[in-house]
Amino acid sequence: xxxxxxxxxxxxxxxxxxxxxxxxxxxxxxxxxxxxxxxxxxxxxxxxxxxxxxxxxxxxxxxxxxxxxxxxxxxxxxxxxxxxxxxxxxxxxxxxxxxxxxxxxxxxxxxxx
Amino acid sequence: xxxxxxxxxxxxxxxxxxxxxxxxxxxxxxxxxxxxxxxxxxxxxxxxxxxxxxxxxxxxxxxxxxxxxxxxxxxxxxxxxxxxxxxxxxxxxxxxxxxxxxxxxxxxxxxx
Numbered sequence: 001x002x003x004x005x006x007x008x009x010x011x012x013x014x015x016x017x018x019x020x021x022x023x024x025x026x027x028x029x030x031x032x033x034x035x036x037x038x039x040x041x042x043x044x045x046x047x048x049x050x051x052x053x054x055x056x057x058x059x060x061x062x063x064x065x066x067x068x069x070x071x072x073x074x075x076x077x078x079x080x081x082x083x084x085x086x087x088x089x090x091x092x093x094x095x096x097x098x099x100x101x102x103x104x105x106x107x108x109x110x111x112x113x
Numbered sequence: 114x115x116x117x118x119x120x121x122x123x124x125x126x127x128x129x130x131x132x133x134x135x136x137x138x139x140x141x142x143x144x145x146x147x148x149x150x151x152x153x154x155x156x157x158x159x160x161x162x163x164x165x166x167x168x169x170x171x172x173x174x175x176x177x178x179x180x181x182x183x184x185x186x187x188x189x190x191x192x193x194x195x196x197x198x199x200x201x202x203x204x205x206x207x208x209x210x211x212x213x214x215x216x217x218x219x220x221x222x223x224x225x
Contacts, residue, residue, distance in 0.1 A: 004156070035215070042200065042215035043157070059214070090156045099145045099205070104156025 002026055004105035006091050012111045013081045021076040021108050023091030030096035032074035034066060036087040043090060049074055050096060081112045117201045122220040131188045133219050135201030138182050146177060146184045149200045157200060161186070196223045
């Protein structure tokens, strides 16, 4: 049982390049989330998907797009990367029922030069 | 969402009990209190959750006074492996639009 799997683990981009971060969960969870964590900071919510077929903006959505491909997968796309998007990106999921806790992946460390 | 305040850092020694207090003065009636632990290069991991009084599991205890304006995470007999950042979150649960917001957390350093 892998839980939440994120790919890739590391990525270096040049300013203006695009890429997609992949996330998949095998816990049959309804809700999925993308957070970013800057050095020494807490996590900030970028986008979330309460259920398959729905997505909504979080605190810091500018510069990102998401796709809830199916119940298992939730991808995050950077259309034109900027140095300010250098961060560690975490995907999380929860059952979405009641006060269910978040289950996190181990993150993607992205550097934009 | 309720704003939380926790100490930026704490130091302890192996075998001691560590108590980390979180203030959440504007907690709402239907809010729960949830604590997560994060090791370097890993995503946060759920530790414990509670609504009122005391909750205990195999890892920690959570003490919540009657007014619920604060909570205390208690880690019994810490070891070096408990060195991590601990986050206190308050909210109605990770359900859709009410996804929880993380603060900067408390960095716990356990020394031999």
